[in-house]
Amino acid sequence: MNWLSTVGEAFYNAWVPEKRYLAYLSGLRMTLLISFFAVLIGILIGVLIAVVRVSSRHSKSPVIKVLNQVARLYVTVIRGTPMIVQILIIYNLIFTSPSTNPVIVGAVCCGINSGAYVAEIIRAGIESIPIGQMEAGRSLGLSYHTTMSTIILPQAIRNILPALGNEFISLIKETSVISIIAVNDLTKMAGYVGSRTWDVIPPYVIAALFYLAMTLGLSKALGTVEKRMAKGQRK
Amino acid sequence: MSTLIETRNLKKAFGDHVVLNGISQHIEKGEKVVIIGPSGSGKSTFLRCLNLLEEPTSGDVIFEGKKINAPKVNIDAIRQRMGMVFQQFNLFPMKTVRQNITLAPVKLKKMTQDEADVKAEELLKRIGLPDKADAYPGELSGGQQQRIAIARALAMNPDMMLFDEPTSALDPEMVGEVLAIMKELAEDGMTMAVVTHEMGFAREVGSRVLFIDQGIVAEENTPDEFFGDPQNPRLKDFLSKVL
Numbered sequence: 001m002n003w004l005s006t007v008g009e010a011f012y013n014a015w016v017p018e019k020r021y022l023a024y025l026s027g028l029r030m031t032l033l034i035s036f037f038a039v040l041i042g043i044l045i046g047v048l049i050a051v052v053r054v055s056s057r058h059s060k061s062p063v064i065k066v067l068n069q070v071a072r073l074y075v076t077v078i079r080g081t082p083m084i085v086q087i088l089i090i091y092n093l094i095f096t097s098p099s100t101n102p103v104i105v106g107a108v109c110c111g112i113n114s115g116a117y118v119a120e121i122i123r124a125g126i127e128s129i130p131i132g133q134m135e136a137g138r139s140l141g142l143s144y145h146t147t148m149s150t151i152i153l154p155q156a157i158r159n160i161l162p163a164l165g166n167e168f169i170s171l172i173k174e175t176s177v178i179s180i181i182a183v184n185d186l187t188k189m190a191g192y193v194g195s196r197t198w199d200v201i202p203p204y205v206i207a208a209l210f211y212l213a214m215t216l217g218l219s220k221a222l223g224t225v226e227k228r229m230a231k232g233q234r235k
Numbered sequence: 236m237s238t239l240i241e242t243r244n245l246k247k248a249f250g251d252h253v254v255l256n257g258i259s260q261h262i263e264k265g266e267k268v269v270i271i272g273p274s275g276s277g278k279s280t281f282l283r284c285l286n287l288l289e290e291p292t293s294g295d296v297i298f299e300g301k302k303i304n305a306p307k308v309n310i311d312a313i314r315q316r317m318g319m320v321f322q323q324f325n326l327f328p329m330k331t332v333r334q335n336i337t338l339a340p341v342k343l344k345k346m347t348q349d350e351a352d353v354k355a356e357e358l359l360k361r362i363g364l365p366d367k368a369d370a371y372p373g374e375l376s377g378g379q380q381q382r383i384a385i386a387r388a389l390a391m392n393p394d395m396m397l398f399d400e401p402t403s404a405l406d407p408e409m410v411g412e413v414l415a416i417m418k419e420l421a422e423d424g425m426t427m428a429v430v431t432h433e434m435g436f437a438r439e440v441g442s443r444v445l446f447i448d449q450g451i452v453a454e455e456n457t458p459d460e461f462f463g464d465p466q467n468p469r470l471k472d473f474l475s476k477v478l
Contacts, residue, residue: 130323130325132321132323132325133325133327135288135319135321135325136319136321136325136326136327136384137339138288138311138314139286139288139314139317139318139319139321139388139397140314140315140318140338140339140343140387140388140391141311141312141313141314141315141316141339141343141391142311142339142342142343143311146342150338150342151327151338154329155328155329
C-alpha cells in the first residue's frame with residue numbers, strides 16, 4: 001500500500017499543483033492543431049505528388065516527366081531520412097525568425113514528411129485497380145480523366161482510406177518529435193512539468209495516455225467510416 | 236460495300252519483341268472478320284491496335300478513310316463508334332448493371348439518363364437479362380457478365396464491335412449463351428472483328444477468317460475454304476490440333 005500511495009502522490013504532483021493540468025491541455029491543443037494542419041498539408045502534397053506519379057505513366061509530356069523525377073526524389077529523400085533530421089533542417093533553413101508561429105513550423109515540418117507517405121498510399125491504391133478497368137472506360141470513348149474520376153478513383157479510394165487512416169494515426173504520434181525545436185506540444189509540456197516536479201515519469205505517462213486517447217479515438221472513428229463505406233459496396 | 240476500318244503495314248513491337256510484323260487489312264461495313272491463331276501470335280494485339288488500346292509502332296490505322304493513329308486525332312470520338320468486349324469482361328464492380336450500361340452514353344452526352352435507362356432496359360431484354368438491372372456484376376455468373384459487357388458496348392450505338400476472346404474466360408456451359416448473342420448481333424448486320432478459339436462460331440458466323448501467325452496474316456479466306464481447304468502448313472497444323 002505504501003508503494004501505491006507513493007505512485008499516487010507522484011501523479012497527483014504531476015497533475016494538480018500550480019494547475020499543471022493546464023500545461024498538458026495547452027500542449028494537447030498545440031499537438032491537435034499541428035496534427036490537423038499537418039494532415040491538410042500532407043494530403044495536399046500527397047495528392048499533387050500522386051497525380052504527377054500516376055499520370056507520368058501514360059503521359060508523354062516532358063514537363064510531367066521532369067515533375068515525376070522531382071516527385072520521386074522527394075519521396076525517396078523523405079522516406080529515407082529520419083523525421084527528426086528533416087525537422088532540424090527545415091526549421092533551421094526556413095524558420096529562422098524567432099517570431100515564427102510554432103503551429104506553422106510544426107505543421108509544415110510534419111506535413112512535408114507526411115506528404116511523401118500519403119503520395120505513395122494514393123499511388124498504390126490507384127495502381128491496385130486492374131488495368132482492364134481503365135481499358136474498359138477508354139474503349140467506350142471516355143477520356144482518361146473521366147475514366148479516372150468516375151471509374152478508377154471510386155474503387156481506389158476503398159483501398160486508400162484504411163491506409164490513409166493509419167498514416168494519420170502515426171502522424172499524430174510523430175508530431176511529438178517537433179518538441180526538439182522548442183514547440184510547446186504535449187510532449188514538451190510534459191517535459192516542463194517533469195522539470196518542475198523532479199519526477200519525469202508521471203508527466204510522460206500522462207502524456208502517453210493523452211496520445212493513446214487520440215489515436216484510439218481516431219482509429220475508432222475511421223473504423224466507423226470504413227464500415228459505412230463497406231455497407232454500400234458489393235463485390 | 237465500303238471499307239470501315241483499314242490497317243496499312245501495321246507493326247507493333249514491345250521493346251525488342253516484334254508482335255505484329257506488317258498487317259494490311261480492310262474490314263468492310265457489315266463484315267464479320269474472325270481472327271484465329273496460336274497464343275502469342277499477335278491476334279489480340281492486332282485487335283487492340285484497331286481502337287488504339289495499343290499504339291502501333293509503325294503503319295497506319297484508318298477509320299472511314301481517316302488515319303486515326305496520328306496526333307491531334309480525337310481518339311475518344313472514334314472509340315465511341317467502336318465497341319469492345321474483353322476476355323475478362325471488365326465490368327465496373329461498384330456500379331449496378333444499369334449504371335454500367337448507361338454510364339458512357341450519359342457521361343458523353345449521347346443520351347439523357349432517362350433515355351439511357353430506356354435503352355438499357357431494351358438491351359437487357361435483348362440479351363435475356365431483363366431482371367438484372369439493379370444487380371451488381373459480382374452477383375452474376377461469368378456468362379451473364381459477358382452478356383452485360385456486350386450490352387454496355389452496344390449502348391453507345393457503335394458502328395463496329397471488337398471482341399477479344401469473349402468466351403475464353405467462361406465456364407464451358409456459359410460459352411453458348413454469349414456466342415448466341417454475338418450471332419444475333421451478326422445477323423442484325425453489325426460489323427464485327429472477333430478474336431476467338433471457337434471454330435464453330437468462326438465457320439458459322441464469319442464472313443472471312445484470318446489466321447495470324449508470327450505477327451502476319453498467314454492465311455485468309457471464306458470460312459468454307461479456310462476450314463475445308465487450308466493451304467498454309469502452319470494453319471493445317473493448327474487446325475489439326477483445335478478441330
